[in-house]
Amino acid sequence: MxxxxxxxxxxxxxxxxxxxxxxxxxxxxxxxxxxxxxxxxxxxxxxxxxxxxxxxxxxxxxxxxxxxxTVHVTSMFRDPGFYRAFREKIVPTLATYPFVRIWHAGCSTGEEVYSMAILVEEEGLAAHSMLYATDLSEGVLALAKRGVFPIAAMKDYTRNYMESGGKRAFSAYYNADHENVVLKPSLRDKITFSPHNLVTDASPNEFNVILCRNVLIYFNPTLQERVLRLFYASLGPHGVLCLGQKESLRHTPLESAFEVFDADQRIYRRIE
Ligand SMILES: C[S@@+](CC[C@H](N)C(=O)[O-])C[C@H]1O[C@@H](n2cnc3c(N)ncnc32)[C@H](O)[C@@H]1O
Known part of the structure; x- marks a missing residue:
């Protein structure tokens, strides 16, 4: 047959x-x-x-x-060098803004956006920033909203956090029982979780920073271009776009619309 x-x-x-x-x-x-x-x-x-x-x-x-x-693999402070570069190179500019909007597109079960919530708190941005986390899948968003993660993952997450330039004891951010940790509610309170489909939905707002890490790799070049145009339109002047380690703007039609801010960590800035 x-x-x-x-x-x-x-x-x-x-x-x-x-x-x-x-x-x-x-x-x-x-x-x-x-x-x-x-x-x-x-x-x-x-x-x-x-x-x-x-x-x-x-x-x-x-x-x-x-x-x-869809692939939901994620972790806290994934690619610690990215978060270190973010602290050192992006935060000083964000600190001069009256208000900072950050969008995590394709946030999966939330580990990435909780990492950012910790970072903005440590860098003194928490009072004037808002984190917006979206995903296609309502199932992963429901898990993300809980902020509960297996205790077995904490060893790796703690190492990532230290390597990312973390300033406190990582355990200060959660309460643990035998199997799970529950992140501090103050971290969750900073985040708005919402369904959003990058293929079909319009821009949810204007942002200073967009993280879309390890999502574009699952799209073909046509869809990658469409989504990159959505990000361009959703970023304010000099807005920052952060992609995953295997993703890049090179050889895409959007390459000339952004400057490379950190090539190794895939951080780009919208040219205005
Ligand atoms: C591998 S995870 C990346 C998680 C996180 N950004 C990271 O780097 O650790 C990819 C996520 O993209 C989401 N995704 C796939 N297609 C999407 C779409 N069209 N719109 C929004 N999210 C999508 C999946 O549901 C999944 O949770």
Whole structure:
């Protein structure tokens, strides 16, 4: 029997878009296909067409699909050198602004934005800053809002925090029980969590800083360009854009609209 996935996959994408409004057509195809096939297996259906029928008729199955389709891997103070560069090179400018708006686009379960909440507190920006954290998946946003993380992760997070230039004992930011830590509510209070789809939604506000780290790698060049244009339009004068270690503005149509602020840490500044 011929492999029909080259027909079934576009039909699945159209079906999901028409039924639920999520547009995955411009996600990088090879990794997307692998993840769809993993859902075929996990749901115990015969093929992509059968998965499509399930998703169209069963909203709970669609929820499972959404949570598992995209990669949510994250950690606190991930790439500590980035946070160190942010403290040393970006904070001095932000400190001169009357108010600072920071957008974490693709925040996953919240580790990145909580790291930033700690950083802005230590750098004296907390009273005049607002952190806005968005993701496509309501499932990860619900976890992010709780601010509860496994205690087993704290050893790595503490090391990252120290390497990032952290100024206190990391344990000052959480209460621990046997299995989990609960971050201090004062950190959570600084953050607004909200659903936002980078493919289809408009800019939520004007920002001084946008972090979109380890999200664009899952998009094809067409979608990357669209999202980079959204970020450009969402940044105020000299606004800062922070990408992931494997992402860059090089060879994109937006390259000349930004100056490179720190090439190693993928920090860019909008040219005004
Ligand atoms: C690998 S995580 C990155 C988390 C964090 N930024 C970091 O670097 O640790 C990628 C996140 O992007 C989100 N995402 C994927 N497509 C998206 C879209 N179209 N709009 C908003 N978020 C999206 C996923 O749900 C996932 O939580």
């Amino acid at each position: 011929p492999d029909l996935s080259h027909i079934e996959l576009p039909l699945l994408l159209d079906g999901i878009r028409l039924r639920y409004g999520f547009d995955f057509r411009d996600y990088a195809r090879a990794s997307f296909y692998r993840r769809v096939m993993a859902r075929v297996e996990a749901e115990g259906v015969a093929n992509i067409s059968a998965l499509q029928a399930l998703l169209l008729h069963d909203e709970a199955a669609m929820e499972r699909f959404l949570v598992r389709l």
